[in-house]
Amino acid sequence: MNGKNKKSGFFSARYLSTVLSCLFIHGMMIQTATASELSGVYYGSYDITMWGCPGVCSEQSATILGKGIKPVTWTWDFDRGEVDIQGTMLSVGFPYEIQDIGNASSEHNIARFTQIADGIYRIDHGFQIFNPNVGNPRADTSTTVSVTGNPAGTLTIKTIDNENNGSGDGIPGSQISGVFPMTVQPQMDGWAVSENNNDTGLSAQKKIALGLHPDKTDTDGDSIPDAEELGIHWQDSPLDSDSDSIIDALEPGESAMNDQIAGGIGLLNLIPGFAATEGTPSGQSVTISVKDNWRFNSIHTALMIDESPSDSNSQQIKDVTLGVPGLDYRYGLISIGLVTRNQALGHTGNVQLTLRFEEKLSAEGQLLVYAQSDRNIADSFTLIPNANWKRIDDYSLRLSIPQNSEWNLSPLPNHDFSITVAVAINTLGGFSSSAGALDLYLVIFLLSGLLLVQIRK
Structure with a gap:
């Protein structure tokens, strides 16, 4: 759970990967769906990695300060240009929050994003950690992400290296300096699936709430569709044939009956x-x-x-x-x-x-x-x-x-x-x-x- 120093070899490979992903992002989107075609609401989650440096970040000086203790939900509205990003606890022992610029809105977890290239989006947001020992610092910043899709309709969202001056430091994210005890860079990587992806008759949120895979029709892989294993009363009582508290749609094969x-x-x-x-x-x-x-x-x-x-x-x-x-x-x-x-x-x-x-x-x-x-x-x-x-x-x-x-x-x-x-x-x-x-x-x-x-x- 705890970060370790990453040496230059690691960052060189990561930096090269980031550059290549930016160069070929257009070709990748042609194979699936181009970012310009995205519309509607997508629901999913992300993991956060907090990078830190004692001064100006470089490949040699960066350290993983901590990671989120679990994936956290985010909801992308591509028509409104808004993303609702929830926060969680970092493994170093304090919570963080993603906010709107200035944290002025009552809906302060909703940030604005702008498409700056095909498949590339910039999220303008606030970032705050709640650690009274350092004064609960916050800053306004931006995070640039690449968005690619697969044939099943799931988006893969990854933070790319993009500093405010247009350069890169070899580390995913954008540097926030002069606010926190160290220079920090939040990296948020995750996924999202369209709310219209409801082959089982369930929305993405309902499938996730039941513990089902958001873009599969058979979560447990036993060749019986989730819709069938949920039973006709799934809204009130999803089918649990052996009464072990694990629903049949999650238990593969005979274990659902044992x-x-x-x-x-x-x-x-x-x-x-x-x-x-x-x-x-x-x-x-x-x-x-x-x-x-x-x-x-x-x-x-x-x-x-x-x-x-x-x-x-x-x-x-x-x-x-x-x-x-x-x-x-x-x-x-x-x-x-x-x-x-x-x-x-x-x-x-x-x-x-x-x-x-x-x-x-x-x-x-x-x-x-x-x-x-x-x-x-x-x-x-x-x-x-x-x-x-x-x-x-x-x-x-x-x-x-x-x-x-x-x-x-x-x-x-x-x-x-x-x-x-x-x-x-x-x-x-x-x-x-x-x-x-x-x-x-x-x-x-x-x-x-x-x-x-x-x-x-």
Whole structure:
């Protein structure tokens, strides 16, 4: 989740790619639909990357200060020349907001954009971070993007390198200097789909709200169209044949009928199979199975952070280790509720759960598994010892949790066993599942201080 210095080789390749994309953008649009033909409203999301430099940005001096903790929605109206861009929390621990110029409008997330070339648009907007330690600074700026389309009707929107004087510095975005503690450059890359793309009878917004792929007719790829798997009462109660809380349109094949297998679960509460940008956990999914006399009753995924309003000076973090170099919670948290299949049979032994991730897992020595230990305290995550979990192959973990352990958050309504887990990747080293919490948090505290000093320079 945390940025690393990028050397000149990286920027040379990126810069070349940006130049080529600008040179050939016209040809790309001829193959699909030219930007001049775009009209109507497009709905989608983007990921933000915050670049920073100690002075004037260059290929050698730029650093990724942080990224958005999740993709955020934006809505493009090509007839009005307006784009509604929502903000979120940056991984360094504070929220940001995209505004209109001067932040004068009551609809302050709506910015104006202008087409400056075929497939090239300039968004004029305000940018503000809410960090009281540096005075909640804001600035008016512009971001230039390229817009290309594919035959399915989805737009790909990428920030290109365009400084106000017409030159480039090799980094996507435009420099904002003299306002923030460092020179910063927001990079916003994402996608958008036309509201008229409604082959299932659903608008793009409704499809996304249900967790469905915005430009596919069969999200889970099981050859049964989403429209059929949603059922006739989809508006009030989309079809969930095995009552595991995952609708049939998201569960592929037989898992939609098997209450001991839950498939097609989008990590971070995002759409499976759809990523706004490369290199993010967006679009990844997990399949969970349970053994013995248990069945799934509820499953949901979420981030390891609770967002606070953009005008707030506070934030709620479920785990104090979030956002610190060394621990990467790229899978977020996974909450699982189980009920007994046959009350007469009862239960023996530990609850065994297998989590199979779509993305290849890190080596076992780099993995840590946390679980919430108090259902009333959001940040009560504690390490699960190695004796209670195992990396069984490159994609799968198996948990064996005692029913009477601190991680069983039941009794909860309609649950006999409930657990919330978070798989962390240890990228720094030095932590182990046998380490005491005090030692771990001491290391985290020291690292946090170093990070804060670096940002304030």
